Amino acid sequence: MPTATTFPVIDPATAAPFIDAPLARLADVDAAVAAARRAFPGWASTPIEERARAVLAVADAIEAAKDELAALLSREQGKPLVSAGGEIMGALGWARATAALRLPVDVIKNDDSVRIEVHRKPLGVVGSISPWNFPVMIAIWHIIPALVAGNTVVMKPSSYTPLAALRMVEIANAHLPPGVLNSLTGEGDIGRAIAGHSGIDKIVFTGSTPTGRSIMASGAANLKRLTLELGGNDAAIVLPDADIDKIAPKLFLKAFMNSGQICAAVKRIYVHESVHDALAEKLAEMARAASVGPASDPGNQFGPVQNRMQFDHVCALADEAKAKGGRFLAGGEPMGREGYFFPLSVAVDVSDGMRIVDEEQFGPVLPIIRYSNVEDALARANASENGLGGSVWSADVEGAIALAQRLECGTAWVNDHASISPDVPFGGAKQSGVGVEFGLYGLEEYTQLQTVRIAKV
Template identity: 55%
Template sequence: MQTYSLIINGQKVAGEAGSFDVLNPANETVVAQCPQASTAQLDEAVAAAQACYESWQYSSHEARKQLLLDIADRIEANASELAQIVVEEQGKPMFLAQAEVGGAIAWTRATADLEMPVDVLEDTDTKRVEVHRKPLGVVGSITPWNWPLMIAVWHIMPAIRSGNTVVSKPSGLTPLNTLRLVEIINEVAPAGLVNIVTGESGIGSGMTKHQGIRKIVFTGSTPTGQTIMRGAADNLKRLTLELGGNDAGIVLPDADPAAIAEGIFQTSFLNMGQTCACLKRLYVHDSIYEEMCEKLAEVAVQQTLGNGLNEGVTFGPIQNKDQFNLVSELVEDARANGARILSGGEPLDGKGYFYPPTIVADISDGTRLVDEEQFGPVLPVIRYSDIDDAVKRANASDVGLGGSVWSADITKAAEIAGRLECGTAWINGHAELLPYAPFGGCKMSGFGVEFGQEGLMEYTSAQVININK
């Protein structure tokens, strides 16, 4: 069994608080043991990041860009190993793990290319006023279990590109590839630039409250985001919070169910539905409702469930038992309330947290499966007859991450998309994230954005230089 270590100040370190098991969700066997950091080791990691920041904040943009390109090359050189780890600890099929690694490489290179220009507000014979962007200091990154490599890259790369240093804490359910990622980064990065501590006992809350950390970037649930926000108040940490979503899609009556069924399925069940920006509620006009349900069920039953390491598998397990139990509970509640199960609807027998892709019809708002974020392989399909009512129902949620409109009429779809209360609205698509387009939510889905120029600026503060000539 492979041994994993914390990385503090560029050195591999054993966890002072022992270790814990990391399970493979496909067979519930132990993949490896993960080191459990102590709070003293968290302090050491922050101190190392602070010491590195003293010089890294003054590094040139050219040096930062080159470092990210070197990191991307090192990730690419270790792509097979990283994909293998992702499958074993997270459960997704190998093709999707390979896409995650490929995305991490591409995103790192795209972040390297971002610029931090000086804005000139005035330049006259007597005065010049400039706005510079300065790094914040030590950034704490807290990442979830659904896209453990990709989201770590989303947090770490813009932080160091903008002149900050990092302490990373991955989910205890999927810590292994992030540990390996930080080890790879430290092959080419200055000691202390990126550190990693793992463990579920006090490490995350310790980071949130730590006086030496100037910003927390967190991807995860809304309740945890609220706790982080409370803990960050003592030293007024900057926050970027990408929290839960319950994304609605609206299918207009002119859409062709046969043409869009595959796209809707793939964006609803991406990563077995375990993606914040998945389509999670589908509102379909009454005139095409039955056909849409039928086409989605046809795609669902074509999936091959199994261990992601096995050839031909297109659909993996739910990552952990708690999420598996929640998905089962929500489907049973829908069934008890008269919903029609068109595919799936029952967990598979045997080892592993396997739940087949499930299409649920004859369900409406007020049912738990519609009102709560399922974060799993289930899609409720809701009938509507009036578009204004559909928009109102789509917006009747306390979260607002993404939304979509599906139609042959792009102009009409764009008008409706503009009425959705969400951070990103897609037309004839969903869940597509781009390295140059800011991504974030509104309402209880958090605040701040990631990606592109706006996302990079989240890791900086503005300083005005006012020059009297």
């Protein structure tokens, strides 16, 4: 929605503003919700095949503008242009896969006296609050299933990265009826207003656990439905029989992609003492060889930490680790240049009880923890309030599966980590979230179950 005021957007490669974005007022939240409520009856009654065709038209239009969107995304988020382009294309794959989903009518009983059907109906207005690490991809994860299910949407991107998401909504709205998809940008007061608004029936949020708790409390006023994908501190357990040469490149990618700014990235690795030193050195060698710098240089593989608050958090974790005896085989200090640059960093001689292990880093800092007993490693991996994902790495696949199933997390991988797809449910255990996303399981979260009993008289 157009607004009368603006706020600056910071380029993380320079730590300086480079453009202004519209700043919504609380009255704008009311207006957006009112527009979504007006549009809901018509959109909900539109046959799903027509809604799906509209979503596919949106995807086609976004693809036509992919270069423009990738450039905006790269500048505001900091990730290299090739990674930004990959995010746009991934978002399109998700949108198209979701448009193909159909929730069946479940016939529970059908005899001479009664037919009982279970239907799924749209909820109403969905509020989407999305984060800064994947501004377009995660917005698509929120918006598209809501639209396919027949809901209307009021979305708010992160104030750190509003530009590409706003442009994406602008493109989408050329193919949707007025009021079906609405966007607002601003600071935390706008997010809180969305979370507590009586005209919003569901909130979908991706972000930190403390913010998720606040959203849950705000939504209690009208018993909002919730999908919350929250913080993760994913553990990987490397067993002594693992092929270190084979797994090191994959572990490196799964820990450091997007400069570690991924909820389900590998955040801590428990490595058996017999292979600890070899794996740590291989990961450190790759980290030292990585090119970190501004996205404007196509030779850079990794960009900055996205914002000052997260950069300061990463620095504090590294400093505390060193003060408690941790050693960095790679990195461990800010790069000493303008912008929020921290090198890919590998820490050893660290353990549970240090912040670098116990807290989600959400940055390019990876602790490697030595263990001697696998039961101890499993207990330490599970001794976290988070439970988004976890993995086991071993040459014995069957044994690894058995161990992975004992991890207290929403997704367990074997010889992999953080791989997701639009047809497979994804969500957190414990403090890592409520509900799931993706596939039919995720689509159901945007609907209300209705049982229809038909007496045969």
